[in-house]
Amino acid sequence: MSQFLDMFLIGISAASIYSLMAISMVLVWRSTRVVNFAQAGMALLSAYIGYELVSRTGNFWIALPLAMILGAAFSAFIEFFLMRTLLKNSSQGPIAAIAPIIATLGLLGVIHAVLGFIWGHGDVQLEAPLSKVGYTVGDTTLFIAPMGLFVIGFVIALLFVVTILFQKTNIGLALRASAYAPEIAQLSGVRVSGIRTLGWAIAGAAGAAAGILQTVNGTGAINPDSLEFSLLLVFGFIAAVIGGLESLPGAVLGALILGLVLAFVQIYISGTLVFIVAFLLLLALLILRPQGFLGSKVGRRA
Amino acid sequence: MLRINGLTVSHGAIRALDSVSFSVEQGGLTAVIGSNGAGKTTLMRTLSGLKSADSGSATWNDHNLLHGKPEHHVRQGISHVSEGKSVIPQLTVEENLDLGALWRRNPSEAKASKAEVFELFPRLEERRAQQADTLSGGERQMLAISRAYMARPQLLLLDEPSLGLAPLVIEQIFQSIRHIVDSMGVTVVLVEQNAMGALKIADFGVVLNLGKIAVSGAASDLIADPAVRTAYLGF
Numbered sequence: 001m002s003q004f005l006d007m008f009l010i011g012i013s014a015a016s017i018y019s020l021m022a023i024s025m026v027l028v029w030r031s032t033r034v035v036n037f038a039q040a041g042m043a044l045l046s047a048y049i050g051y052e053l054v055s056r057t058g059n060f061w062i063a064l065p066l067a068m069i070l071g072a073a074f075s076a077f078i079e080f081f082l083m084r085t086l087l088k089n090s091s092q093g094p095i096a097a098i099a100p101i102i103a104t105l106g107l108l109g110v111i112h113a114v115l116g117f118i119w120g121h122g123d124v125q126l127e128a129p130l131s132k133v134g135y136t137v138g139d140t141t142l143f144i145a146p147m148g149l150f151v152i153g154f155v156i157a158l159l160f161v162v163t164i165l166f167q168k169t170n171i172g173l174a175l176r177a178s179a180y181a182p183e184i185a186q187l188s189g190v191r192v193s194g195i196r197t198l199g200w201a202i203a204g205a206a207g208a209a210a211g212i213l214q215t216v217n218g219t220g221a222i223n224p225d226s227l228e229f230s231l232l233l234v235f236g237f238i239a240a241v242i243g244g245l246e247s248l249p250g251a252v253l254g255a256l257i258l259g260l261v262l263a264f265v266q267i268y269i270s271g272t273l274v275f276i277v278a279f280l281l282l283l284a285l286l287i288l289r290p291q292g293f294l295g296s297k298v299g300r301r302a
Numbered sequence: 303m304l305r306i307n308g309l310t311v312s313h314g315a316i317r318a319l320d321s322v323s324f325s326v327e328q329g330g331l332t333a334v335i336g337s338n339g340a341g342k343t344t345l346m347r348t349l350s351g352l353k354s355a356d357s358g359s360a361t362w363n364d365h366n367l368l369h370g371k372p373e374h375h376v377r378q379g380i381s382h383v384s385e386g387k388s389v390i391p392q393l394t395v396e397e398n399l400d401l402g403a404l405w406r407r408n409p410s411e412a413k414a415s416k417a418e419v420f421e422l423f424p425r426l427e428e429r430r431a432q433q434a435d436t437l438s439g440g441e442r443q444m445l446a447i448s449r450a451y452m453a454r455p456q457l458l459l460l461d462e463p464s465l466g467l468a469p470l471v472i473e474q475i476f477q478s479i480r481h482i483v484d485s486m487g488v489t490v491v492l493v494e495q496n497a498m499g500a501l502k503i504a505d506f507g508v509v510l511n512l513g514k515i516a517v518s519g520a521a522s523d524l525i526a527d528p529a530v531r532t533a534y535l536g537f
């Protein structure tokens with residue numbers, strides 16, 4: 001029983017971080033039709049920024065939102081100065097499809113190199129602000145600890161804010177319209193290029209939260225050569241694809257499915273199989289249902 | 303007043319409009335007719351800022367239409383309903399309408415426009431919470447026109463609103479367009495392949511042929527002109 005509960009809790013807390021990553025990918029995909037591989041580097045950068053802010057302010061609860069704002073600003077900067085120029089100058093032919101992807105991969109490499117240059121190639125430590133010792137019920141110790149519970153709660157709160165933003169505000173309507181039909185949005189008076197930058201900014205904030213929460217919920221060690229966030233990006237991408245790549249609720253559902261399946265594999269079969277299973281899941285999905293579970297021909301409302 | 307002078311527009315090597323000149327008085331309904339490939343859509347897309355021109359000029363009152371993006375022109379009172387059912391299927395009917403008024407800073411004015419739209423097309427009010435992809439073709443066209451109307455345009459550019467619709471529905475859409483001109487004081491440029499239907503409700507007519515103006519004049523004169531009848535109206 002407690003093993004089952006552990007599986008469930010491991011699944012949910014992994015899913016909450018996957019969902020942030022998946023949302024970042026979906027938002028960038030919807031606004032510019034680019035899969036942003038640099039998101040992994042941006043999450044790692046945010047972990048470093050979180051580390052710096054915590055060591056300067058001594059307060060994680062200030063550092064987290066500040067790092068999210070900086071993550072948003074960095075992402076918007078990339079869209080405005082790199083992607084925009086790129087899309088403008090390579091609007092036709094096969095290069096137009098490939099250039100943005102190569103650019104995000106190149107940026108990923110640049111970020112890793114710059115991080116190593118600034119912080120060195122050893123680990124730095126971002127301490128968790130809450131205990132990571134699991135709660136005990138009777139004489140069993142559960143997997144979930146105060147830190148993990150905060151991660152789940154914080155992500156749920158973020159998802160709530162994002163839902164309100166997209167479904168209930170004018171900005172949200174402009175974001176959705178620009179994603180689904182940029183020309184109609186433009187003809188309706190929406191300044192689509194600004195909205196595109198805003199989409200990247202929200203993605204950057206979600207990615208920054210993913211980077212920091214993943215770090216404090218894990219070992220706390222940050223290393224410029226770590227591939228941890230590249231794996232996280234792959235999981236986020238799989239979650240986004242399960243949800244159809246266009247849909248925010250779909251991305252969250254995909255993250256839940258992925259998190260629970262992988263937790264099941266990890267607890268009942270073997271931790272070493274996790275990545276293989278995730279990969280098989282992605283392949284099966286791309287073959288059987290390439291539009292995702294929530295993706296349809298016209299996509300979803302959010 | 304809409305003034306178009308020597309307007310020339312190309313798609314790469316293809317010259318779609320060749321030195322087109324005509325003007326449209328404030329407050330009327332002008333039909334632009336011509337067969338497939340005549341350059342009608344290109345004309346509309348150029349006027350709304352989606353397509354850039356090679357040379358010539360186009361102004362609405364004092365506003366230069368050949369400079370700036372569509373989102374800029376909308377704010378100057380020019381709205382364009384592009385060819386095909388120009389609605390966003392993933393949004394609800396009401397969200398499509400709200401989208402049209404998004405840039406307007408005064409919510410109570412936007413609300414008033416919505417009330418006018420619902421009065422003109424009660425069907426849209428009944429379906430306001432439905433996703434737009436559940437609408438029929440005619441309802442989608444009503445929604446597309448209404449979305450543009452929500453921007454409170456002075457000049458409304460409509461590209462083939464009758465495309466793919468049944469005759470009865472076309473009749474209803476055309477009547478609504480006439481109503482928008484007469485009761486709401488909007489100047490409309492209506493592009494149509496359905497030449498006879500469009501000329502019947504129009505005040506003026508412009509016939510485009512292979513990117514050039516073939517004839518223009520009062521709609522009733524065009525209908526009566528034997529040359530126009532045989533060449534463009536098919537009888």
Ligand SMILES: Nc1ncnc2c1ncn2[C@@H]1O[C@H](COP(=O)(O)OP(=O)(O)O)[C@@H](O)[C@H]1O
Pocket residue numbers: 313314316317318336337338339340341342343344345
């Ligand atoms: N995007 C485009 N690329 C290349 N040629 C185009 C494009 N759009 C239109 N054309 C060409 O321009 C001419 C005018 O087209 P269009 O303005 O769509 O005419 P209409 O709306 O009257 O049918 C046609 O010869 C058409 O093939």
Ligand SMILES: [Mg+2]
Pocket residue numbers: 342343344385462
């Ligand atoms: Mg056309």
